[in-house]
Amino acid sequence: MGVIWLIAKDEWRYWARTKLALVVIIIGLVLTVASVVVNSIQMSHAKHERDHLQQSADKQFLEQPDRHPHRMVHYGHYVFRTPSPLSIVDPGVDAYTGTAIFLEGHQQNSAMFADQRQSSGLTRFSSLSPAFLLQILMPLLIIMVGYGAITREKEQGTIAILITQGVGEYKLLIGKFLALLTLGSMLLLPLLFASIYAIFVGESALLSGIFVLSYLLYVAIWSALVVWVSSITAKGQSSFAISIGLWIAFSILIPRVASSTAATMMPSAGKLESDFAVLDELRKLGDGHIAIDPAFAQLQANLLTQYNAESIDELPINFRGAVAEYSENQLTEVLNQFAETRMHEELSQAKIARLFGWLSPTLSIRSASMALAGTHLETHHRFLREAEALRFEFVQSLNRVHREKLSYEADINRYKDKSTAQNARVDSSNWQVLSAFEFKSQKPQQRLVQSFLYFLQLLFCLGFAFCLIGLTARRLLK
């Protein structure tokens, strides 16, 4: 063990002498600190803005005057997705998904106002997020410092001396690896502080710890890869070129290839197209605005027997309200079925893309990081599902108010004159049916489970890199 530390220390001493590592660490730290700070400010600004919009939307709904209940169904409600605490490190898909949904009766709207539509378009490849810097740029810095770790010893001829003096090949390689690992870990300091901050604003401590750990694994993978490349090459320039080649492939190429492959393998129809299929299904169900639609004959017959009435005027409930409730129920079932199919499709696409994580540590840390931070596709889907649950709940509550609290007679005469219109209203206290919407990302346990596979991918990459080192250690001098 002592020898390994000695070698690591010696590597640090070399970096300090050439000032190389110092420059790299300073550049890396300045960039990550800047990005953590700016990104935290932006995300907390977004959080406040969306919280504020949510509160004012809630307030506006509750403050609506006395009305016909169905008018409130169409008045609708807005929900906004608030970002998760760890999104200050990894905003994930946040910028690419809409963050607001309009909820109303009879339809499921898509999320609106994705940030990317509001950006300058300069950040399609790069982004300010600490996640981008750590996932894409940090390996580059490790390469710039570490490419010569072994080749330098070879070029100077010191490697033979080291080994003949009894420093084992493994110890030499592990020592160099440790030096790079400690260097990379220093670049993770801003991430560590950001994660601690996230714990203070409500993130689970265990999860934040694992979040940092996954990045540490990532640093380890790159440190091992760089040492390995340096050990199989004779010259510094080839070690550098090969490492950069690996970096291009892992960090830039494979993620995009994964995305394009997923889109090509599983083309998805898009919402607009599936909307036609939805419409087809819905037409069969009948229009809930028109109570006399033959589609509701069965409902009418059932209600008449249930209440032992001769005609719908005699029913103790408002038949139009009953129809609205009944048809919303059926319609939602169809809508949900299609929405689930679509989300399932999107998730399958994403999962195809994430499979490429077995080939690229960058993609696996990306998936793991987003899953842990609660900024991946599943979180967005969760938002859509929760919004839909809220929509269904308040629309049906309003329909029940319509059924129970507004007489059928007053209802059908609502357009006759001003006084009948006044009668076809219910008290605004009924709008209290709306429950407050507060979006939280999945529970920590759930996110841990979801990130498990990507964690495995990271471990696999690390194991693979170590195997490579092990295999070449024996032939180091040849």
Add this chain to the structure above:
Amino acid sequence: MMMLRDLKRESKFLAKQKPLWALLAILLMLSSFAVYTGVNEIRQQSQTLERLLQKDRLDREDVLSQQTDFGSAAYYSFHLTYAPPQKIAFAAMGQRDVFPWKHRVRMLALEGQIYETDADNPELTFLGKFDFAFLVSVLLPLLIILLLHNIASSEREMGRFDLLLVTAKKQRNFVIPRAFIIICCAALVLILPFITGALVLGTDLTSSLTIGLIALGHLVFWAFLTLFAGHYGNKRFFSSARIASGLIGIWLLLTVILPVASDTIIKQSVTSPNGGEIVLTQREAVNDAWDLPVESTWRDFLVSYPQWSGSTNMQSLFEWKWYFAFQQVGDQKAAALSKRYRNSIVRKDHYASLVSWLSPPMLSQRLMEKIAHTNVSAALAYEDNVRKYHTQLREFYYPLLFNDTTFTEKTLTQVPEFSPLDIQD
């Protein structure tokens, strides 16, 4: 002067360089993959549009056949609007995955509809598409750096430099022919798949040529930069790795740091209303109208359409003309916000275009997107086209509603058709 003899000698030498062959093969594969997915994407988008157009027509015919008055016809019928992909967009998919290019609209308040998106899978969009423009603007510089940074310095490091200087007399006698051959090969493997894609889709010559030239221009820029850095570094006995590190630093500055920093500054300096405010304003205006005295709706409506001032009397508490009038008023009330929202997008794009002059990678990407009509301006032009069409719809139905025209199905055959923007100027 570069002699044919030098070229011959250097190509013989280069033909034996395995790393060179490997890099060129990788570039060829990448370029082919980018073109393949691009062509595929264009085909998918065109097929999607064909299916949508057909379904849309059938759906509307079906809906209209069940209507008995113009108000319901306007209320229930949707119209597909779209911006078909230009064929050349296979090379630069640009912003089409973020900005919508297809919408179904109806005659209700447009501000409530136009921000709906039928966006692609956000996680795939986040990972990014691998198109030709991305290859050229982001990856190509790195490959060029790897190919060319050590032409001179590797000879020195191998200890052959002095020998070569003796035999080749002047340094540029071997450096320049060698670089020339490598650049030509790289250009060839980059462009060949692109030409194939252009031929397969039958894109028009001008835009294909321009995109090809931009790609080559960007390649030459990085080649010269790399050769210059190589020459400069070699004279000072820098190692190849050090030269490449410096070049990658420049790449980092131009491709990552400059765009990200300017994006942050642009975001701070251009204030924009939150999109949520627009739709909230529109919704309040539309919903308040139900409870407001009808006169107030008419007053606001007649500001835009004074010609109907004589036709605003109502027989019942609900009439379609009043309903559509307050939809129009909803749009009017949100118009100022909507305009500011849109202007902020235009201004951000404008600043981005200024910044891109400092960064060749950004510049080449933006130029390609411009030619492919996949940039922000193209997305906004499509939005304008949707607005224009929506106005046409209103102006078709208003006379029918306000004049109490007797309903005939034949009149409905004259509903204006959406026509996509004609880009072949």
